[in-house]
Amino acid sequence: MHSPKAECGSIEERHIVVDAANTIIDLRRIGKAFAKRSGEPLPVLQDINISLREGEILGLLGRSGCGKSTLLRIAGGLVRPTTGEVIYRGAPLAGPAEGIAVVFQTFALFPWLTVLENVEVGLDALGLPHDRAGQRAQQAIDLIGLDGFQSAYPRELSGGMRQRVGFARAIAIQPEVLLMDEPFSALDILTAETLRTDFLDLWIERQLPTKAVLMVTHNIEEAVLMCDQLVILSSNPARVAAKIPVALPRPRNRLDEEFGNIVDKVYSVITARAIASIGAFRQVREGLAQPLPRASVNRMSGLVAVLAAPPYDGRAELDTLASSLSLEVNDLFPIVEGLHIMEFAELKDGAVKLTAAGNVFAHSDTEERKRLFREHLLRFVPLAVHICRILQEREGGRAPRARFEVELEDHLNRREAERTLRAATAWGRYAELFDYNDKTGSFSIILHRR
């Protein structure tokens, strides 16, 4: 993993330098589309080229729901790409292949099997005789540090131990490639750190039969700590936004200046992408189809209050903010994005800065806040305006939710459309622009007393 190629300069240059013989999995022009309700395809991944090379850990980064997990599943043969192909061992992949193992975010252990049986499962599927399977499972269990837990059932174990079983199960089949889908994100911070370190130790000491690792993560520090190369995906549809090599020597130190620089760089790329995508959506159809993040009014108000107070006094770096609030970037980002869309704060170069309106919002009382929020909502969120307009046009001031759903799904995938409408509903309710009745599934207008 300390291969010289990491020292190469620009991304394009590196791509040419790549020795094809070293490539283990090659994703070529991968595209994936899901069917919209109308039956038309909605692209999720578009034209993605990634090579996973021998000896490297490659990290896939991107916003939640951007399709990184789908990409990982495509690389593992679990999901079939709509276009493009995955080349593995010199041939296009057609389904899960021998030599590729997956570690799941949710562990995916069989609750009715013991630890030992869970590890043996993959070996049974290879058709190994039982005694041979038992031996190899035992070796993997020893290596991963699970000895003594063989006869326990997964539900008796803590999250960390469960994921160890997930690792042991993957390693037992002696895979050439390990695919890891946010393997540490379901664990608490301390447990995740222990597991990460243990895994890296095995990797550095070359105790694993594995030649290359592809991992999905949303934790930027984790990515910089573990990976030799980072691929950042944009969203709607996901494309490769940037490839960032991480040429730091191992073991890596979070306090290193170079480490911090790379983290900052990743943050800037991600925020730049977010800003660009918000800007781009404002151009399309009057911004109606701009996806809204999962950000509750309470969390947004809370963040404004934190930003307005010392030590930030109006400006904070995202990574400092994330660690001081003990929030994953994944959780922090939607809130910041919400504030950015509403122009209570501005997102720039991996930092967030309160706007003048944001400052006023921070120091207002409830009524004043609502008024401000309503004004900004009407100015910056075209969807809210659209809902209001439709409600005013309609007799009785009512409109079914499904109507807007269908409209949004012309531009967004179902999950995003759902999320966007949910955010618009919550924000509109708070701003007292309209009301929503979950029983009847319909919006209704609120008549303002002036």
Place this chain on the structure above:
Amino acid sequence: MEQHAEILGGAAWRPRRPNWRDLLALVLIVTIIVLVGSAARQMLEPFAVARQTEISLSPAMLPGYALRTIMRMLAALVASLVFTFTYGTLAAKSRRAEMVLIPLLDVLQSVPVLGYLSFTVVFFVSLFPGRVLGVELAAIFAIFTSQAWNMAFSFFQALRTVPQDLDEASRAFRFSAWQRFWRLEVPFAMPGLIWNTMMSMSGGWFFVVASEAISVGGLHVALPGVGSYVARAIEERDLTAVGWAILAMTMTILIYDQLLFRPLVAWADKFRYEQTATAIVPKSWIIDLFRHTGLLRAFVGSIGTMAQSAVRARLSVRLPLWPRQKAILPSYLMDIVWYGAVLLLVVDLGWVLLRFAGAELSWTDLLAAATNGGITLLRVVVLIVIATLVWVPIGVGVGLNPALTEKVQPLAQFLAAFPANLLFPVAVYLIVRFHLAPAIWLSPLMILGTQWYILFNVIAGASAFPTDFTEAAATFRIRGWRWWRDVMLPGIFPYYVTGAITASGGAWNASIVSELVSWGSTRINGGGLGAYIAQMTEAGDYPRIALGIAVMSVLVVGMNRLLWRPLYALAESRMRLD
């Protein structure tokens, strides 16, 4: 069932020294083997309709009869499992099969179980002429029909809801179809399957008792069993014998529960998908016995190992590598062909049926059946309302008191399992004795056995009701009717609906045996669709049996669609507490 022994054999290893428990367990096993063997041999005995073994009313004969009854239950259980695994799998794996199989299952579920009996008896007897086996199979089939449908349905649903991550793990590690079935799908379906089996089993006792003494047209059959014993007792007007039968049945159900279902539930606990540890771990002394007995564990353990190897083998049937494509252009042409074929078959069958019915039945028959159906419908509705008014308050009272719940709940479950038709003679005796109006006083019999479903579901609901809510209600001093309306009734509603659906389904089924009853030579007819079907069955009038069953199925399906489904949907969406 393949992994049954694995947990038993899998506990920490201890030196295998025979102990007193070995003796006990050995006796248990040998007894079961001998009993099963002898009962099976008797089932294969040659059978002549004219020369049947006379059913004796001596109480000493009862254990033997009970054993025969149990055997039928077991055989039906095995048949149901086989049916479940094949039918459910087929429906879940093939979209086209599903289009036909699932609606079919829905209808099969609503046909009154005893309705099948009149048709199947003749069929099975003709299949094995001169042997008891044919009639035995008919009785077993009746029990089978009472449990197979909902087991298959639960299995189908489980296959459809296999968690995505486990599905992906099994595909990523490239399980063969065989491995996937036994290591992922069956285990995942297990808790639901066992729960459904238990529920069906309760109904099963009712039907086994009803199906042992059958008369269809000129064919009178009495299979040795508790049901026939009671039928004989009714003929002889022997109330003491009825008492003995009730006692024997009680013992049977208790033993069955202890020896079969308790261990099964305790064993199945490991198949729970939720990763949390539960407060209450189901226990069974039988499982403990097996775990702590060296000899037995060795024996069961070796069976377990064998089963394990079978399950772990690849049996290399390759799964299609890519998952089934969804939504991306299904082959419409094939769909049209398939739909067309199904439609053609349905139309064809409909035509045959219409011609058959046209020749045999007139509009007055339909009118008669429909009127009778109306009477029974009225009974079912009134009885459910009464049972609700009685058992909901009592159930809530019991459920909110943990100590009481512990005592009452097993009793309610036992009462639900007890075949109420054994109690009919007692009620009939009273009606005859006091000259009560049969149209009214026979009605309660319909719900005698099934009202307990309402009770124990409401108890379950009330005891699962979060104390936060009751405490909040107490703080705000919500009392009286408001307490019921705003706090408790919404809380137990989903449970109540579940119980009421089962109770109403059971009541329809029971109407066939409860609307027309006899005591010796005295016959009492309460009127209604059940009585209609029973009469036609006795007369062997097949077109009218079919008509009666069809009307009843339509009523049951209608009630399910128009009443219970919407209520259930409401309960699901509005009144869930999580």
